[in-house]
Amino acid sequence: MRPSRLTRQLLATTLPAALIIGAGVAVADPMLARNMSSYGLPGGVDTPTAETLPDGSLGATVSLSEYARRGNVFFQALPGLTTVLRYGRVDGIQDFRQEGFISDRSADLRYQVVDEDGWRPAVAVGLQDFLGTGVYSGEYVVATRNVTPTVRASLGLGWGVLAGRPRVINSGDQGGTPNVDQWFSGGARPFGSVSWQVNDRLNLVAEYSNDIYRARYSDGSEFQQGSEPSSRLNFGANYHVGRNYEVGVYTIGGDTVGAQLTIALNPRDAAFPSGLERAPAPVRPRPAPAQDPEGWSGAWSQDPTAQPAIQRALSDAMAAEGQVLESMVLTATRAEVRLRNQRFINQPQAIGRTARLMTRALPASVETFVITSTSDGMPTSSVTLRRSDIERLENTEAGRIAAASTLTDASANVAGLVQTPDAYPRFRWSLKPYVEIGIFDAEDGVTHEAGAEARASYEIMPGLIATGALRQRAFGDIGQRGPGIPGQRGQYFSPEEYESRPELETTPEGVPRVRSDTRMYTGNFSPVIPEATLAWYAKPSDAVYTRVTVGLLERAYGGVSAEALWKPATSPLGFGAEINRVRKRDFDQLLDFRDYEVTTGHVSAYYEFRQGFTAQLDVGQYLAGDVGATVTVAREFANGWRVGAYATKTDLSAEEFGEGSFDKGVTLSIPLGWATGQPSRDRVSTNIRSLSRDGGSRVNVNGQLYDRVRGAHTVDLYEGWGRFWR
Structure with missing residues (x-):
């Protein structure tokens, strides 16, 4: 029975509403995927589940079978939001080239509304092929729950191809616009899957799918993507190779075999998490005033040769760290340096290393450090630190030195600023x-x-x-x-x-x-x-x-x-x-x-x-x-x-x-x-x-x-x- 207009509107707004709510609510320890489907999403063989990927995961799945050759690029944009861009060759469908297949582009969104908690399963809402021609168009609500530590079951309700009712594709449509009027319409049918984690590398999956792999066009033409499956049951086996790779084989309807490869990367999981850069120079604590009375008195600032010598020494030390000291202003109690970061992708790493070097190059009376970042000759911001805080907090967490620092806009014109020789041209x-x-x-x-x-x-x-x-x-x-x-x-x-x-x-x-x-x-x-x-x-x-x-x-x-x-x-x-x-x-x-x-x-x-x-x-x-x-x-x-x-x-x-x-x-x-x-x-x-x-x-x-x-x-x-x- 076709849902009422109100019901379809409510279902169609479930995903956007979940996105708005979820953007401000952190999802702790979401149910993570055991394997990827042929559509490049956590799932069974062809059907979706309510699982997610580790936050920030980025990768691709390539799947080959009689029905389609799909290349999927996926990104876990939020802890609960999974996105996919897909490029596929769909066999059995004709276009203007009459080559027996079409090349199709599509996009998916899935949001895990709630995660598993006690007896409550994880629940997700998804839109499949909502920006393409509509060959794969379908929507779904699916729930997934761990039955045992190794067995996981999913049950969902699908529309469109997920219900075995492919949408009528407008032959003259230019594509690329959301087919909102079709969302959650045309009648729904249930689908489901069960996965068994045999060991830490091998996962087996069985699913019940409604997809009949058929396409219908508004001009009356209808195409079969390969032979219609003789059974609604699909089976698959997936094997993880290392941290980033997954290979799989599957059967559709018991008479068609497919294979797929997944490569997944996570920005939080680098090959060299700590980096291979040289360790920074340690902070040099100041000697006691009695041991360096001249340095503590500030009398050195009256010597016209002092700043050029200090600036040259600091510039050389920063150059060894891959940084450029563009200019500097120095008084008895305050030093401002203008830093051009040439090495580190994170600006705080360049600022921190510069602060350490300043403790080693500046006389003891200089208590205030101002480190001004520059970009293309423009000063972009100034971080002000007390030298005593740097000495005191060196071996503590970075949050403490952040709390002790002050960030301000950098002034374009600072009195007394001296350009480092040879910095330009x-x-x-x-x-x-x-x-x-x-x-x-x-x-x-x-x-x-x-x-x-x-x-x-x-x-x-500059x-x-x-x-x-x-x-x-x-x-x-x-x-x-x-x-x-x-x-x-x-x-x-x-x-x-x-x-x-x-x-x-x-x-x-x-x-x-x-x-x-x-x-x-x-x-x-x-x-x-x-x-x-x-x-x-x-x-x-x-x-x-x-x-x-x-x-x-x-x-x-x-x-x-x-x-x-x-x-x-x-x-x-x-x-x-x-x-x-x-x-x-x-x-x-x-x-x-x-x-x-x-x-x-x-x-x-x-x-x-x-x-x-x-x-x-x-x-x-x-x-x-x-x-x-x-x-x-x-x-x-x-x-x-x-x-x-x-x-x-x-x-x-x-x-x-x-x-x-x-x-x-x-x-x-x-x-x-x-x-x-x-x-x-x-x-x-x-x-x-x-x-x-x-x-x-x-x-x-x-x-x-x-x-x-x-x-x-x-x-x-x-x-x-x-x-x-x-």
Whole structure:
């Protein structure tokens, strides 16, 4: 029987309500998964459970069977919230290519509303394929409970494919929009599973599933994904290899065999948890006044040679720690140093090591230490400490020295500040390989390109930085091609035709091709210039930062970009504004430009929550002239891992935007030091998006102010304060 409209509305709001409640309530010791399902979620073979993963877990599951080849990327965004992005080849379904399969993208959300407690089971609510074409569309409520220490049972109620009632897929739908009107509709059926933990590595599972692996379209066509299972029972065996890997085999209906591999990483579980960096120099307690009367009296401060000698000694000691002493002001009782952190991903670790070195370099009368962090020549925050507290608390927990410190906005102009000799100008360069990988493309699958990149920067003076890069492709299968031919899916304009016909640089709907011709910038076997800029960073007041960047801003656009940010060091809230006047670069990525020119701009609001969460809202005009907003939510862990998701909606209609309906994606940034154990500020970052469309596109300008300053501000600084004594 179809649920009433009220019932469906209540069920549809269960998950959002649980997210709101759960964001403020910590879930202690959640029921953790024993194995992953073929959909990349804790579960049986195909059915879900109410289990979760360790908080922050990130990984991928690849599953192969007659019915589908699924690649799933999962992230445990909150202790109870599991998210999945999926790219799958679904056999037995035809599309415009008539190849007997389709390539499908989808996304899942699951929230564990309550955990197991006594006789109460863990309960979760989930949305499956709520942003895709709807091939896997279904919703569920499921409960899981430990029957014995080794046996765990789950029972749920499912809709859509989980009830064996696949949704009717709109043949003309562009995809990418939530199918809210279908949630918890169409009739429900029960499903269930039982798992047995044989030992600490092997887990066996049996399940009852309703999935008939069929797809129905609004044009009346119906496709069977392989042969319909002869039984509702599925069985699987999963084996854990080491800490991060799981291999499994399973049967569907007793007559189809599948296999899967899972790789799971956790930011809290690094290969080298303590790091491999050299231990810091110990704090040097001051001698008694009777043993050093001159040092305690402060008379040394009258000697004009004292500060240069002390500054040089401290600068050399900091350089050995990978830090730069940019400038310093010194009196008989107070010292302020301006620190450029070049080595540690956590700013408190650089501050703590600098504080130790100051106890070794400064005369005994200096009691107040002010350590000012800088970024691109801009002072971002000041931490004030008493030397006696550093001496007293060295061997205690970091929280005590945090309580004894004071964080304030750093002043741009400080009287008596002396720049360290040879700190500027400064030249840096690197030569290293690069790799670009494209995934989640429905037509190309996984693509790659590799080569070498030379990069250099020249810091002329504090805040004035010239940057450039030169890249040479070596090999890859990402070739140059024009955008798709309207009305002919899978067919593309040739590069020569696209360049010779300027009218093609606008879609039939009248939208300028600002990103849908991205492949025209690939496949160059001659050297290219990805970036060549001159940037000026400044701090006109204690809480205001500015940036102006000119040049070749990214591989597709050059011009002028200006930005201002208001962000007090002690506030979780910040506001910014950015304006860009850019012109489209020629496809050879050298010095020539094309005719398209546009002004873009946004006003932005930032807010930092606890547990490393950051929310950002950008409102303004995008590259194609469309107007709208972007919402970004990201989580950063104490060791530097960052995982985020964003969505952009503008005044372009779904038809004008094209497949996907609106822009969305996931960002991932992992510090190299997490994997190598060596201290480094370098990162491996990627933006996972299924499509490159024109709507909601922005200029990719390096040096965004918020990213430059937030590491030394309240929330981010104190999240990593545990490394102060490291």
